[in-house]
Amino acid sequence: MDRSLIGAALAILALAVSAAPARGALGPKHGGAITLPAPEPATTLDPARAETAFEATLTEALFDRLYEVREDGTVEAVLAAGPPEIEEDVARIRLRPGALHHGTRPIRARHVVRSLQRTSSAPLASWLLGAFATENGRPAIREVDEETVEIRLARRGLRVDIVLAATPLAIVVGGNVRGRPLGTGAFRGRLDGRGGVELRIFRSAPDRPPWVNRVRFTPPRPREEEVRAFELGRLDGSWWSRSLYGGQPVRPVETATATAASPVLLVPNRARALRDDDAWGGVASAIDRARLERVGLVARRSLGAGLPAPRLPRGRAPRGARLRMIVRDDRPFERRVGEALAGMLDERGIALQVDRLSPDRLDATVARGDWDLRIALVRPPLPGRGPLVGAALAAAGQTDRARRLATQLGDAEVAAEAARQLDVLVLGQERLLLHHRADLRGFGFDGMGRLTLADASFARSRPEATR
Amino acid sequence: MRRLALLLCLLAPASTAAQDGGAQDGGARNGVERAAEAIADAAAELVGSDAGRVVLRPRVDLPEDAPHGLPAALTASARARLGDGAHVALFGGLDAEGAAAATRLGYDAMLDLDARIEGGFLRWFLTLWRGDARIGERSGRVRLDVALRRFTGFPPRLQDADVRPQTVLLPTTDVVAIAAHDLDDDGRAELVVVRADGVRVYRLEPRGRRLRARELGRAAWPAEATRAPVPRRRVIASARPDGDAVALRISELAPALRVSLVSGAVQLRVAEGPCPEGRYPMGGGCAELVHGRDFYDQLLTRGDAPTLEAQGNFFAHVYGEFADREGGRLAAEGLVTPHGRMSVRLARRGPEGDETERSVGAVGYGTALAMTDLDLDGAPELLASTASAAGEGDALVLMRALPRGALHVLWRSEPTTGPVFVAGTGDLDGDGRDELFAVEEPLERRGGARLWIVR
Numbered sequence: 041m042d043r044s045l046i047g048a049a050l051a052i053l054a055l056a057v058s059a060a061p062a063r064g065a066l067g068p069k070h071g072g073a074i075t076l077p078a079p080e081p082a083t084t085l086d087p088a089r090a091e092t093a094f095e096a097t098l099t100e101a102l103f104d105r106l107y108e109v110r111e112d113g114t115v116e117a118v119l120a121a122g123p124p125e126i127e128e129d130v131a132r133i134r135l136r137p138g139a140l141h142h143g144t145r146p147i148r149a150r151h152v153v154r155s156l157q158r159t160s161s162a163p164l165a166s167w168l169l170g171a172f173a174t175e176n177g178r179p180a181i182r183e184v185d186e187e188t189v190e191i192r193l194a195r196r197g198l199r200v201d202i203v204l205a206a207t208p209l210a211i212v213v214g215g216n217v218r219g220r221p222l223g224t225g226a227f228r229g230r231l232d233g234r235g236g237v238e239l240r241i242f243r244s245a246p247d248r249p250p251w252v253n254r255v256r257f258t259p260p261r262p263r264e265e266e267v268r269a270f271e272l273g274r275l276d277g278s279w280w281s282r283s284l285y286g287g288q289p290v291r292p293v294e295t296a297t298a299t300a301a302s303p304v305l306l307v308p309n310r311a312r313a314l315r316d317d318d319a320w321g322g323v324a325s326a327i328d329r330a331r332l333e334r335v336g337l338v339a340r341r342s343l344g345a346g347l348p349a350p351r352l353p354r355g356r357a358p359r360g361a362r363l364r365m366i367v368r369d370d371r372p373f374e375r376r377v378g379e380a381l382a383g384m385l386d387e388r389g390i391a392l393q394v395d396r397l398s399p400d401r402l403d404a405t406v407a408r409g410d411w412d413l414r415i416a417l418v419r420p421p422l423p424g425r426g427p428l429v430g431a432a433l434a435a436a437g438q439t440d441r442a443r444r445l446a447t448q449l450g451d452a453e454v455a456a457e458a459a460r461q462l463d464v465l466v467l468g469q470e471r472l473l474l475h476h477r478a479d480l481r482g483f484g485f486d487g488m489g490r491l492t493l494a495d496a497s498f499a500r501s502r503p504e505a506t507r
Numbered sequence: 508m509r510r511l512a513l514l515l516c517l518l519a520p521a522s523t524a525a526q527d528g529g530a531q532d533g534g535a536r537n538g539v540e541r542a543a544e545a546i547a548d549a550a551a552e553l554v555g556s557d558a559g560r561v562v563l564r565p566r567v568d569l570p571e572d573a574p575h576g577l578p579a580a581l582t583a584s585a586r587a588r589l590g591d592g593a594h595v596a597l598f599g600g601l602d603a604e605g606a607a608a609a610t611r612l613g614y615d616a617m618l619d620l621d622a623r624i625e626g627g628f629l630r631w632f633l634t635l636w637r638g639d640a641r642i643g644e645r646s647g648r649v650r651l652d653v654a655l656r657r658f659t660g661f662p663p664r665l666q667d668a669d670v671r672p673q674t675v676l677l678p679t680t681d682v683v684a685i686a687a688h689d690l691d692d693d694g695r696a697e698l699v700v701v702r703a704d705g706v707r708v709y710r711l712e713p714r715g716r717r718l719r720a721r722e723l724g725r726a727a728w729p730a731e732a733t734r735a736p737v738p739r740r741r742v743i744a745s746a747r748p749d750g751d752a753v754a755l756r757i758s759e760l761a762p763a764l765r766v767s768l769v770s771g772a773v774q775l776r777v778a779e780g781p782c783p784e785g786r787y788p789m790g791g792g793c794a795e796l797v798h799g800r801d802f803y804d805q806l807l808t809r810g811d812a813p814t815l816e817a818q819g820n821f822f823a824h825v826y827g828e829f830a831d832r833e834g835g836r837l838a839a840e841g842l843v844t845p846h847g848r849m850s851v852r853l854a855r856r857g858p859e860g861d862e863t864e865r866s867v868g869a870v871g872y873g874t875a876l877a878m879t880d881l882d883l884d885g886a887p888e889l890l891a892s893t894a895s896a897a898g899e900g901d902a903l904v905l906m907r908a909l910p911r912g913a914l915h916v917l918w919r920s921e922p923t924t925g926p927v928f929v930a931g932t933g934d935l936d937g938d939g940r941d942e943l944f945a946v947e948e949p950l951e952r953r954g955g956a957r958l959w960i961v962r
Contacts, residue, residue: 066847066873066894067741067822070800122730138760226740243799246760248740494740500847500894 068481068497073254076277076476077266081235081370082257083399084218087210088162091417091435092371093300093472093489096207101239101255101493103210103223104247106133106152107201109423115201118247119147119211119224121187124200129173129193131200132184139246141213142222149183151213156181156191158212165208167434168421170443171198194447202449206421207488226250226494235259235370239493251482251497260372270475277476292478299469300489303343303428304377305416306465307436313363313412321355323363323413324465326388327381335376337468343418343459344428346452350462359389363412366405369396373470374415381413406437416464420488425455429462436464537654537830539580542622542629542647547584549645550618553635559615560592564605568623570660577658581622581631606636616642624659627651627939628694648694650939653830653883661832662940665882670905670918674947675718675958679707682946682956684755687933688748690768695937697723698958699753699766700946703742704728706755706766708773711935718936720958724773731777732761741801745787745794748933749780759785759796781810790878791815791826791840802845817842818850818866823876823930831885834858837910839887843872847894855910865912870894873901875930878908879941881962886910888917890943890961892927901927903945905961918961925950925957935960 079094087099106120117123119139124131133152141147157179159165173180173192180192193200203209215222220230224246227239239255261269263280270278281295306327314320329339341349365381367374378394385392392413397405405411416435420428426449433442441458448454472485483496536544554561563585565578579595586593598608602619609617615637622631628648635642651659663669677700684701690708691697698709698720705727709720746755752767765778782793792807792815803824805817817824821842829837835858841851849872854864873892880887886909895901903920930945940962947957 067801070845136760241799245799248801249799250740 066500068251069500070251070253070497072252072498073256074252074276074480074483074493074496075256075258075274076474077269077275077279078236078257078260079279080372081260082231082237083235083370085221085229085231085237086162086217087212088159088165088208090208091164091419092373093302093470093485096419096488097490097493098229098237098239098257099207099210100225100490101227101250102221102225102229103212104225105205105207105210107205109202109205113423115199115205117201119152120201120204124191126200129196131191131193133189133191133200133204135187135189136246137187139224140244141224142215142228142242143213144244147211147213147224148186149189150186152189152211153181153183155211155213156209158217159209162208163439164419164431164434165206165421167430167439167442168203168206168209168446170194170446171200171203171449198447199450202422203446206427207419208421227255232259247494250494252493255493255496276480277474279474281473281475293475294478294480296472296474296476296484296491298472298485298487298489299338300472300485301344301420301428301469301487302489303340303418303432303469304337304467305418305432305436306381306467307414307416308463308465309409309412309414310463311409313358313361316355317353318355319358319361321353322357322388323355323385323390324352325355326357326390327384327465327467329468331384332377332380332467333471335380336373336471336473337377338471339468340466343432343462343466344420344425346456347425347429347459348456349460350464350466351460352465357385357388357390360391362391362393364410365392365394365413365415366397366402366411367394367415368402369398374417377415377467417470422449423487424449425452425459426450429455429459432462432464433458436462438462538629538649538652539577539654539658542631542649542655543581543584545647545649546581546620546631546633547588549633549647550585551588553618553633553643553645554589554616560613561589561594561616561618562609562612562614563593563595563618563620564598564609565595565620565622567620569658573658573660577622577655578620582620585618602634602636602641603639606639609636610638624651627934629655629659650934653832653885656883657832661884662882664884665888665907665917667917671962672903672918672920673718673960675711675720675960676955677709677720677946677958678722678955680948680956682929682948683742683757684744684746685929685931685944685946686746686748686753686755687931687935687944688753689934690752690766691771692751693937694934694939696933696935697768698933698935699746699755701744701746701755701757703757706773706775708766708768713936718960723768723771726766726773726775728757728761729764729775729777732757732764743787743796743801745789747788747790749788754778754781754788756782756787759787763788783808789824791817791824794821794824800845815840818852819844821845822874825876825878825889827878827880827887829880829885829887831910832883833885835885837885837887839878839908841876841878841889841908843874843876843891846870847872849876849889849891849914851889851908851914853908853910853912863910865910867908867912867914869914872904873927875903875927875945877930877932877943877945879932879943881941881943888943889914890930890932890945892930892945895926900924900950901947903927903959903961905943920959923947923957927959 090096090099104118108118110116121134121136124133169179184190213222226245229239236259237257241253243249269275308314367378382392418432418435430442430445479499563582567578606617617636619634630648632646634644686699687696689696700707707725708723711718744757752765762777782788786793792809794803802822807815824842826840838854848870850868852866871894873894875892877890878887889906893902900923905918907915925948942960942962945959
């Protein structure tokens with residue numbers, strides 16, 4: 041594997057290790073239920089469409105991949121029985137015998153084929169399929185027998201196991217993919233239809249079942265109500281440390297913090313008011329990243345460590361310009377960022393109208409091109425620079441370039457050049473912070489900003505040894 | 508009552524508990540029988556098919572007040588094997604003089620058996636003389652178990668002040684299972700360390716007054732073991748000596764594996780047994796994980812022995828049979844439940860056939876548990892870790908399980924820096940006596956683990 045990929049994997053996953061359950065001699069306690077507020081309404085459980093840290097948390101809990109990149113940077117088979125058998129440009133992958141999905145039946149090759157092929161319709165994940173050859177416009181993935189999948193690669197020598205370790209390529213066996221999918225992860229899950237999610241232990245999980253029996257994310261609620269419910273013990277955590285009026289929980293509380301390795305981008309529409317470099321450069325230079333700290337962003341100029349910042353044109357702020365920015369109305373974080381940007385641009389004489397749109401309307405608006413600025417959340421599918429840049433290209437709508445990058449994920453120079461040419465403004469990375477009851481163990485954020493639900497457990501009462 | 512009957516029936520002479528690595532009496536055959544069998548094999552090999560009239564001259568170097576009978580016991584099998592032409596005679600003189608005397612007495616050959624105590628072993632030399640010609644020699648050694656100790660004398664009973672803990676740096680971390688077994692038949696146990704990424708084998712060697720762990724080799728999981736079954740959240744593995752190898756399992760979905768030393772190299776291969784598919788090998792039998800949990804079900808299948816029903820589901824389980832100095836036998840079973848309760852069941856059959864069963868329990872113990880009889884008094888010692896809180900260190904406790912149903916704490920360590928997950932038993936220093944050991948993990952995953960050796 042490429043050195044840069046290994047290095048980045050080590051760095052990111054070192055954080056994940058630090059969030060692993062604290063090790064006591066007796067091991068974590070089994071059982072119990074964790075109730076947390078959802079930071080935003082949960083609308084999908086589809087791993088190919090997960091954008092936010094919350095959605096990534098849910099999909100990580102529900103699904104496994106054929107391979108995973110472990111903490112030491114090695115790629116390890118999870119749903120596959122072993123490394124792929126590669127013959128020229130064809131990779132054969134045997135499935136792990138005995139692995140059951142949430143329907144308590146063995147996972148079959150047809151499930152894998154269907155799951156990978158359906159990714160081609162997901163805008164943020166389809167670029168990864170650029171690593172595979174196509175047949176009749178579809179990825180060349182086929183079932184050899186019940187336990188063997190065959191994939192034809194876009195070129196020889198490509199590390200297909202690394203590509204298949206990407207989080208959007210997690211295997212969805214079936215079910216209602218948006219609301220009640222079947223996977224193989226530590227939890228079975230379903231949306232409650234009100235923005236909340238129910239996760240229940242899957243005892244036959246191939247990667248071992250979780251310690252707790254249930255995790256419930258309640259629908260988002262106003263800040264005051266959330267803090268009060270946490271104080272009263274109706275919730276086991278809160279995204280807020282205190283109410284608007286300064287009320288603070290008095291019971292023992294611990295705080296999990298992390299900076300998600302997922303950049304937040306400001307994407308311009310270069311076909312409208314920002315078509316010329318002068319205007320776009322002026323808007324970009326008018327934005328002070330440091331002022332976005334208060335809305336939960338850690339200011340960064342580049343996508344990640346070791347990557348150059350995107351090259352931005354120089355220009356002057358187009359005073360008097362009227363721009364339209366679209367944000368998802370179900371994402372408080374995007375709304376806050378949009379409002380903060382509107383305030384900054386207003387000082388420079390640019391009127392930024394922030395329109396809150398439902399997910400479907402936002403997708404339609406983006407497709408129509410009826411916007412000037414939008415927020416894009418980049419969720420790297422794998423540790424490393426190449427996957428990060430590829431995800432950023434896809435999030436910025438440059439899918440073709442992302443697909444080309446999918447065949448050279450380990451090439452640091454190609455990734456750096458692609459990052460430099462990315463025509464976006466990197467705002468920073470989302471700061472994550474969750475206050476939770478003090479007796480939760482192994483609970484926190486991993487290096488990708490996901491909550492470690494499967495590792496969480498409640499503390500044991502401490503008996504004294506008797507003589 | 509049913510459990511009592513079950514435990515006691517395991518004490519029957521034809522017990523198949525030989526698979527239990529912790530059994531001090533060597534399972535079905537005791538040390539005297541093993542030594543006699545080895546001497547008989549050597550005698551038959553030396554004499555060959557044309558034995559003629561052979562005289563066996565045993566010379567056993569024992570303390571003056573030692574009970575009589577060991578020379579006869581050691582030569583009994585050889586006499587039977589050599590047939591009617593073999594006799595046992597005790598006469599003095601040097602080797603050659605003895606051989607000349609045997610010739611004068613009309614024997615075709617003399618087998619001179621010289622046995623002596625070397626540390627924790629009975630070392631024997633068997634020499635074949637024809638006239639004054641020395642034809643050949645064989646030698647061997649047998650660990651001094653309770654049966655041999657009845658002739659050679661018992662070690663002093665372990666007292667609180669006599670406990671000697673020792674720590675050795677083990678250049679590895681994240682140990683998920685451990686077993687000590689003599690893989691190369693050199694009389695000293697090697698340490699088989701199971702990690703999530705494979706197996707490492709160490710030998711403890713003296714360096715000055717201390718011991719040092721030297722790695723003999725390592726092996727990753729074989730390709731046919733389908734590497735994937737090692738789960739991410741918590742690897743649960745078990746290992747136990749089985750024949751000339753160590754049998755282990757790393758997941759209920761993975762095949763059974765065996766670790767052995769072949770020409771000095773560590774060999775890890777897929778092999779059937781000793782447990783059925785999905786069951787983990789351990790001292791008391793083969794256990795299965797409770798579905799969706801990281802502890803084991805209470806039923807232990809035991810191949811050709813009756814299924815053993817432990818007192819409850821468990822994190823750690825030990826089982827062993829121990830002969831006492833008076834001729835009785837004790838079946839001891841210990842476990843730590845998922846709630847950190849240690850439960851010990853003791854079933855004793857006295858020399859006169861009287862049977863008793865006692866149980867005793869204590870709370871606050873962890874997943875590391877090992878048992879052996881350090882002082883050969885018939886009351887096994889247990890080494891256990893405590894149930895430390897997450898993120899804290901741990902402690903080790905050495906206890907004696909008394910047949911009357913009591914746990915006596917002999918020693919308790921100072922709080923350790925890191926947690927202790929695994930423990931085991933075996934003769935790591937090659938002195939013929941078992942030690943109890945446990946692995947303390949480093950808190951920061953840096954450096955190495957500490958191997959605690961207690962005896």
